[in-house]
Amino acid sequence: xxxxxxxxxxxxxxxxxxxxxxxxxxxxxxxxxxxxxxxxxxxxxxxxxxxxxxxxxxxxxxxxxxxxxxxxxxxxxxxxxxxxxxxxxxxxxxxxxxxxxxxxxxxxxxxxxxxxxxxxxxxxxxxxxxxxxxxxxxxxxxxxxxxxxxxxxxxxxxxxxxxxxxxxxxxxxxxxxxxxxxxxxxxxxxxxxxxxxxxxx
Amino acid sequence: xxxxxxxxxxxxxxxxxxxxxxxxxxxxxxxxxxxxxxxxxxxxxxxxxxxxxxxxxxxxxxxxxxxxxxxxxxxxxxxxxxxxxxxxxxxxxxxxxxxxxxxxxxxxxxxxxxxxxxxxxxxxxxxxxxxxxxxxxxxxxxxxxxxxxxxxxxxxxxxxxxxxxxxxxxxxxxxxxxxxxxxxxxxxxxxxxxxxxxxxxxxxxxxxxxxxxxxxxxxxxxxxxxxxxxxxxxxxxxxxxxxxxxxxxxxxxxxxxxxxxxxxxxxxxxxxxxxxxxxxxxxxxxxxxxxxxxxxxxxxxxxxxxxxxxxxxxxxxxxxxxxxxxxxxxxxxxxxxxxxxxxxxxxxxxxxxxxxxxxxxxxxxxxxxxxxxxxxxxxxxxxxxxxxxxxxxxxxxxxxxxxxxxxxxxxxxxxxxxxxxxxxxxxxxxxxxxxxxxxxxxxxxxxxxxxxxxxxxxxxxxxxxxxxxxxxxxxxxxxxxxxxxxxxxxxxxxxxxxxxxxxxxxxxxxxxxxxxxxxxxxxxxxxxxxxxxxxxxxxxxxxxxxxxxxxxxxxxxxxxxxxxxxxxxxxxxxxxxxxxxxxxxxxxxxxxxxxxxxxxxxxxxxxxxxxxxxxxxxxxxxxxxxxxxxxxxxxxxxxx
Numbered sequence: 001x002x003x004x005x006x007x008x009x010x011x012x013x014x015x016x017x018x019x020x021x022x023x024x025x026x027x028x029x030x031x032x033x034x035x036x037x038x039x040x041x042x043x044x045x046x047x048x049x050x051x052x053x054x055x056x057x058x059x060x061x062x063x064x065x066x067x068x069x070x071x072x073x074x075x076x077x078x079x080x081x082x083x084x085x086x087x088x089x090x091x092x093x094x095x096x097x098x099x100x101x102x103x104x105x106x107x108x109x110x111x112x113x114x115x116x117x118x119x120x121x122x123x124x125x126x127x128x129x130x131x132x133x134x135x136x137x138x139x140x141x142x143x144x145x146x147x148x149x150x151x152x153x154x155x156x157x158x159x160x161x162x163x164x165x166x167x168x169x170x171x172x173x174x175x176x177x178x179x180x181x182x183x184x185x186x187x188x189x190x191x192x193x194x195x196x197x198x199x200x201x
Numbered sequence: 202x203x204x205x206x207x208x209x210x211x212x213x214x215x216x217x218x219x220x221x222x223x224x225x226x227x228x229x230x231x232x233x234x235x236x237x238x239x240x241x242x243x244x245x246x247x248x249x250x251x252x253x254x255x256x257x258x259x260x261x262x263x264x265x266x267x268x269x270x271x272x273x274x275x276x277x278x279x280x281x282x283x284x285x286x287x288x289x290x291x292x293x294x295x296x297x298x299x300x301x302x303x304x305x306x307x308x309x310x311x312x313x314x315x316x317x318x319x320x321x322x323x324x325x326x327x328x329x330x331x332x333x334x335x336x337x338x339x340x341x342x343x344x345x346x347x348x349x350x351x352x353x354x355x356x357x358x359x360x361x362x363x364x365x366x367x368x369x370x371x372x373x374x375x376x377x378x379x380x381x382x383x384x385x386x387x388x389x390x391x392x393x394x395x396x397x398x399x400x401x402x403x404x405x406x407x408x409x410x411x412x413x414x415x416x417x418x419x420x421x422x423x424x425x426x427x428x429x430x431x432x433x434x435x436x437x438x439x440x441x442x443x444x445x446x447x448x449x450x451x452x453x454x455x456x457x458x459x460x461x462x463x464x465x466x467x468x469x470x471x472x473x474x475x476x477x478x479x480x481x482x483x484x485x486x487x488x489x490x491x492x493x494x495x496x497x498x499x500x501x502x503x504x505x506x507x508x509x510x511x512x513x514x515x516x517x518x519x520x521x522x523x524x525x526x527x528x529x530x531x532x533x534x535x536x537x538x539x540x541x542x543x544x545x546x547x548x549x550x551x552x553x554x555x556x557x558x559x560x561x562x563x564x565x566x567x568x569x570x571x572x573x574x575x576x577x578x579x580x581x582x583x584x585x586x587x588x589x590x591x592x593x594x595x596x597x598x599x600x601x602x603x604x605x606x607x608x609x610x611x612x613x614x615x616x617x618x619x620x621x622x623x624x625x626x627x628x629x630x631x632x633x634x635x636x637x638x639x640x641x642x643x644x645x646x647x648x649x650x651x652x653x654x655x656x657x658x659x660x661x662x663x664x665x666x667x668x669x670x671x672x673x674x675x676x677x678x679x680x681x682x683x684x685x686x687x688x689x690x691x692x693x694x695x696x697x698x699x700x701x702x703x704x705x706x707x708x709x710x711x712x713x714x715x716x717x718x719x720x721x722x723x724x725x726x727x728x729x730x731x732x733x734x735x736x737x738x739x740x741x742x743x744x745x746x747x748x749x750x751x752x753x754x755x756x757x758x759x760x761x762x763x764x765x766x767x768x769x770x771x772x773x774x775x776x777x778x779x780x781x782x783x784x785x786x787x788x789x790x791x792x793x794x795x796x797x798x799x800x801x802x803x804x805x806x807x808x809x810x811x812x813x814x815x816x817x818x819x820x821x822x823x824x825x826x827x828x829x830x831x832x833x834x835x836x837x838x839x840x841x
Contacts, residue, residue, distance in 0.1 A: 005206070005207060005208075005209050005735075005753075005754060006204050006205070006206055006207075006751050006752070006753040006754075007204065007205060007206075007207045007209075007735075007753055007754050007755065007756035007757075008204055008401055008738060008753050008754070008755050008756065008757075008775060009205060009207075009756055009757040010755055010756065010757040010758050010766050010775055010778060011756075011757030011758075012757070013757075013766075013775060013776065013777050013778045014777050014778070015777060015778050015779065015780070017767075017776070017777045020770070021767070021769075021776055021777060022767075022777075022779075023320050023321070023393055023397055023767065023779060026320075026392070026393045026396060026397060027320065027321060027389055027393055030388070030389035030392060030393065030423065031389060033423055033424070034385050034389070034423055034426075034427055035427075037423070037424055037427040037428070038427040038430065038431055041427060041428050041431040041432075041461065042431060045431075045435075045446070045457060045461070048454065048457055048460070049446070049452065049453070049454055049457065052452060052454055053452050058452050127438075127442065127443075127444050128442065128443040128444060128445065129445075129451075130445055130451040130452045130453075131444075131445045131446055131448065131451055131452035131453035131454070132452060133444075133445075134438070134439075134444035134445050134446045134453070135446060137444070138434075138435065138438065138444065138446070142431070148813060152817050152820070152821075156821055156824070156825075160825065165825075169780075
């Protein structure tokens with residue numbers, strides 16, 4: 001028995017797509033919005049607490065140091081280069097290029113761990129000294145969880161690139177990983193301005 | 202993308218069906234059950250779990266009502282009473298209302314838009330386990346006399362380290378964190394599913410209103426929940442590592458907590474209410490037997506409600522001494538949000554007016570919603586006015602208002618939804634007669650319980666007191682309210698009996714018992730693991746009412762693996778194919794790692810490094826692809 005049916009034939013549709021055509025891109029965007037909101041709440045709280053006091057930073061806190069945090073920002077911006085190159089390699093489906101640039105990106109990622117440690121030190125205040133210290137530590141800490149996520153993801157993904165399990169679908173994952181990296185770097189800039197420069201104003 | 206006439210012979214169809222069955226079924230055994238990523242299984246687990254918490258929260262409510270039935274009652278001492286009302290609020294808001302209303306979306310949205318599973322099915326399972334761990338943590342606290350006792354919004358300084366010793370508030374903070382993680386995950390899944398997996402032809406302006414409601418809710422969750430997630434971490438840090446965020450002696454600010462909490466807390470009310478509006482639209486449309494009146498206006502109202510809900514939070518803080526300008530602004534906003542809701546109510550009335558309504562139980566609950574919710578809406582406009590709010594703040598008037606809004610706005614629609622979709626989920630009808638008993642007992646019970654509270658509030662009875670003196674004259678109305686609460690309990694008992702009865706005795710439902718217009722009724726009841734044998738396409742807003750004879754189906758998706766069709770965001774044109782992951786036990790492992798992390802954080806900051814290690818391990822295990830499984834390899838070889 002047969003029944004003629006009109007059908008949309010999906011069999012020739014692609015299975016590797018990038019950017020807004022892919023699920024993972026939207027999922028990544030969703031989590032960026034969530035984490036972006038989280039950081040926004042921290043910054044909003046920072047300025048809310050600031051209007052409570054006349055001196056900012058209040059005693060016993062000193063002004064935050066600028067050297068390490070500024071260096072960190074510079075390194076973050078520099079890291080965009082290998083990540084953008086990895087992004088492009090993935091779109092060309094160029095596994096060798098992707099591997100190369102992800103190794104470089106991993107080295108950058110590992111350096112962020114040390115630099116974030118220096119960021120905390122440069123605040124020149126303990127978290128329990130006063131509300132200023134608390135909110136500064138919390139803000140850098142919340143971004144620190146994103147940093148941790150980024151480091152782990154990058155290093156693991158690099159390892160995965162060299163394993164036998166990589167197939168074509170994962171090129172799209174690599175571009176989403178780069179997409180998240182741009183967010184991770186971009187979201188630190190307003191926090192850097194808030195935590196390290198705004199107390200000087 | 203072309204539409205071709207193809208021949209589908211019964212043999213091929215049957216082979217494909219068997220293959221789909223094999224590819225999409227969960228694995229056998231306990232491990233298979235624990236790793237089942239079908240959106241319907243996960244949705245059902247959420248709903249059952251949330252119902253258990255609803256009953257627990259209801260028992261707490263009953264205990265409070267018995268305690269307050271007469272003056273100077275000694276059933277509960279003040280400390281226990283504090284714990285009970287805090288547990289009641291926390292349970293109902295975080296463990297019942299939000300999870301069950303979003304879980305309805307997890308279950309129904311993929312069916313309504315004609316796809317095989319939700320986006321990110323493993324993440325979905327993880328979200329459920331995290332929620333379950335959060336709920337268990339809260340009740341474990343109750344068992345060891347460490348239940349939170351500072352109210353569901355846990356104001357500092359009462360909830361701060363100075364005035365709340367022990368671990369009660371820390372348990373509250375981490376419970377909230379768990380439920381936030383789960384809700385945020387759900388929001389991302391729903392949004393991506395709605396944007397990328399709609400059946401070809403279901404452009405945004407053809408989406409069922411329920412799907413619109415879930416989409417709006419998803420965005421509200423995304424922008425509201427992070428506020429309370431940050432707030433509870435601030436609170437936990439103040440209590441655990443001596444940060445001073447809420448400590449005025451060190452430059453901290455207790456009002457910061459209120460701002461953060463209510464910036465979440467007010468949208469939260471609408472996060473509960475908006476999906477319920479979606480239920481009502483589905484029910485009214487089906488039982489009026491005509492398309493909903495004013496579809497574009499309905500969609501706009503949902504979206505506007507979503508936006509406005511973020512501009513109301515300060516009306517919870519009118520007595521905190523904020524500037525008069527803010528008071529006026531937030532007062533105006535609070536009145537304004539009544540408008541889009543009013544518009545929707547008029548559209549439903551118009552739909553019923555122009556239709557041929559069948560007054561079955563789901564529609565009764567929808568009408569009950571309209572009446573009860575409108576009473577709550579009226580008192581809402583009253584308390585939006587600053588002078589009036591100052592007068593009744595923290596009295597039983599507010600208790601009456603919020604219960605009218607929440608029971609009217611969420612629980613009535615939810616019960617209606619149960620009667621409406623239960624046949625789809627279980628394949629059996631609920632009893633109409635028991636349903637009517639349930640409905641009328643519930644209507645009477647709700648009004649008997651909460652209407653007298655308006656008067657109690659005006660007479661000056663404050664919230665959250667464990668007892669009162671006979672001279673206050675509040676005894677009679679309190680007794681009436683308690684009788685009302687028992688009536689509610691009876692109605693819920695009838696409901697549960699109805700569910701149990703239906704599982705064994707209910708009449709078989711068939712695919713579409715209500716002659717409803719949306720796609721979930723196009724498949725069997727209960728739906729198979731792959732939802733649709735042949736994925737549908739649509740040509741209008743009411744696909745099953747306007748189904749033309751030559752409506753195309755989707756062909757060419759692989760049946761030997763979990764492949765779905767991905768469509769474009771606006772017009773839902775076929776764009777690519779995507780393979781969804783197989784079931785996995787890693788979401789459970791990751792959820793346990795998350796649970797251990799936050800529970801250890803209640804006691805020591807060493808939870809942070811421990812959590813970093815555990816979570817890294819769990820997510821690496823989760824994410825590392827395990828090559829191709831053998832079954833798939835065999836089938837690929839066959840293809841070649």
